Amino acid sequence: MTDTLFQPPHAQPLTGDESFLEATWRFIRNPVEGFGPLAYRQPIVTAKTFGQTLHVISDPVGMTDVLVRHADKFTKTAIDARILGPATKEGLLSVHGEQWKRQRKAVAPIFRKRHVESLAPLITDALSDFTARLDQRSRLDLSRAMADLTFDVLAKALLGGPKGLDRTRLKRATRAVVTGAGTLRPDDLLPWPRWVPRPMTPTGSGALRRLKRAADDLLAERAQNPDDDLVGLLIGADTLSPRERRDNLIGFFIAGHETTALTLTWALYLLGRHRPTAERVRNEVRQVCGTGDVRFDQLADLPFTQAIIDETMRLYPPAPLLNREPREVVNVLGRTLEPGHAVLLNNYVMHRTERLWDQPLLFDPDRFLRDPSLKAKGAPYMPFGAGPRICVGAAFATMEALMVLATLARDFDIRVDDNVYPRPLMTVTLRPEGGVPARLERVVE
Numbered sequence: 001m002t003d004t005l006f007q008p009p010h011a012q013p014l015t016g017d018e019s020f021l022e023a024t025w026r027f028i029r030n031p032v033e034g035f036g037p038l039a040y041r042q043p044i045v046t047a048k049t050f051g052q053t054l055h056v057i058s059d060p061v062g063m064t065d066v067l068v069r070h071a072d073k074f075t076k077t078a079i080d081a082r083i084l085g086p087a088t089k090e091g092l093l094s095v096h097g098e099q100w101k102r103q104r105k106a107v108a109p110i111f112r113k114r115h116v117e118s119l120a121p122l123i124t125d126a127l128s129d130f131t132a133r134l135d136q137r138s139r140l141d142l143s144r145a146m147a148d149l150t151f152d153v154l155a156k157a158l159l160g161g162p163k164g165l166d167r168t169r170l171k172r173a174t175r176a177v178v179t180g181a182g183t184l185r186p187d188d189l190l191p192w193p194r195w196v197p198r199p200m201t202p203t204g205s206g207a208l209r210r211l212k213r214a215a216d217d218l219l220a221e222r223a224q225n226p227d228d229d230l231v232g233l234l235i236g237a238d239t240l241s242p243r244e245r246r247d248n249l250i251g252f253f254i255a256g257h258e259t260t261a262l263t264l265t266w267a268l269y270l271l272g273r274h275r276p277t278a279e280r281v282r283n284e285v286r287q288v289c290g291t292g293d294v295r296f297d298q299l300a301d302l303p304f305t306q307a308i309i310d311e312t313m314r315l316y317p318p319a320p321l322l323n324r325e326p327r328e329v330v331n332v333l334g335r336t337l338e339p340g341h342a343v344l345l346n347n348y349v350m351h352r353t354e355r356l357w358d359q360p361l362l363f364d365p366d367r368f369l370r371d372p373s374l375k376a377k378g379a380p381y382m383p384f385g386a387g388p389r390i391c392v393g394a395a396f397a398t399m400e401a402l403m404v405l406a407t408l409a410r411d412f413d414i415r416v417d418d419n420v421y422p423r424p425l426m427t428v429t430l431r432p433e434g435g436v437p438a439r440l441e442r443v444v445e
């Protein structure tokens with residue numbers, strides 16, 4: 001089996017021979033290319049850059065210490081606040097302490113398993129609109145198409161029906177903010193003091209204004225016509241201030257569609273480049289779901305399709321680096337982490353180091369079937385983070401990714417040319433540089 005496995009694009013690590021300036025420049029240009037052999041060989045690497053102590057952790061024990069065991073001794077950093085701040089300053093993604101606890105409790109009901117399951121038919125609706133459009137135009141850029149699809153899913157699933165919702169306006173503004181505010185820029189990683197604002201591009205700040213207005217309009221309209229979707233829930237949550245409601249709504253739009261879109265983009269790319277695997281997925285889905293809609297209750301019977309999603313998020317974790325800052329002195333992996341130090345939790349390297357994985361650079365979805373413990377707590381696989389701040393949308397994202405991948409792989413031939421080999425580029429999330437041109441042609445038997 002091994003000789004048929006495919007090695008998809010990998011961010012070229014540093015060799016260790018670069019000068020300090022060159023290594024820093026590589027890190028700033030594309031953070032996932034800014035780590036050398038030490039980060040791949042050691043659980044923790046400590047360095048001093050521009051006078052600031054930086055700990056890079058790429059090990060499940062260290063990650064569990066920071067995210068779970070000592071979670072209350074860390075905060076998210078100024079870097080996160082600077083990038084996301086203008087868009088979601090008072091939302092779950094950015095707040096801390098009691099404010100975070102109160103907000104997490106307020107939004108929890110929408111992400112409960114039962115409620116998430118009930119949203120599956122809305123994913124089916126968005127998916128059938130999408131595949132109907134594909135029949136008219138099979139050539140596409142997977143990144144853009146998946147971002148469109150996951151946005152539509154989110155709009156339907158979280159915002160309910162189209163009442164009072166100018167979806168095109170909201171989509172345009174969200175995309176502009178995601179590509180503007182949600183893009184890492186060189187100055188984000190430099191240790192400026194916390195109060196230095198992140199200047200947005202004129203396009204970004206205009207889009208942010210439009211997004212805030214669209215979110216305010218939506219909340220106002222729904223206050224008159226309540227429903228039991230996310231907006232209804234946010235309006236009904238009397239523990240949230242109006243600003244918190246708006247920033248959470250925007251936060252869900254930003255966090256909730258780009259990440260799932262990237263998982264699907266990379267997964268379809270991998271299937272498009274490895275036909276035997278695409279055939280296996282198609283056969284599995286046909287056997288379990290026949291030719292009808294892929295239903296929520298069938299998803300547990302699609303282990304190979306699930307393994308594609310798992311292996312995709314191992315190779316291309318949509319959130320490749322998480323940031324933390326100690327609030328007090330903490331010992332992690334034998335190092336002393338202190339307030340003022342920066343801590344980078346390196347999912348990208350942890351998911352790809354030979355120290356923890358067998359043949360880590362190969363696309364081998366079966367590894368998750370051979371060894372289910374790879375997804376257990378404490379395993380070197382944390383695409384959704386861990387501990388109290390673990391992704392609140394993980395169950396929703398997994399359901400959506402599985403339904404979309406199963407449907408598209410069963411009903412379409414995914415064709416990606418051999419010379420399409422996109423570099424993984426970190427811009428907060430891990431995107432394929434230049435997109436992924438592909439053809440999706442309906443399978444005719």
Ligand code: HEM
Nearest residue numbers: 093255256259260318319322383384385389391392393397
């Ligand atoms: C494949 C898709 C997704 C991935 C890989 C992903 C990844 C993550 C990760 C790693 C974190 C933790 C960040 C940290 O600890 O610093 C996180 C948090 C979060 N995610 Fe996701 N996410 C995905 C989809 C979603 C969706 C669909 C939603 C909402 C609809 C969402 C909303 C959030 C929110 C609100 C937080 C902050 C939670 C908190 O701090 O309590 N995510 N996500």
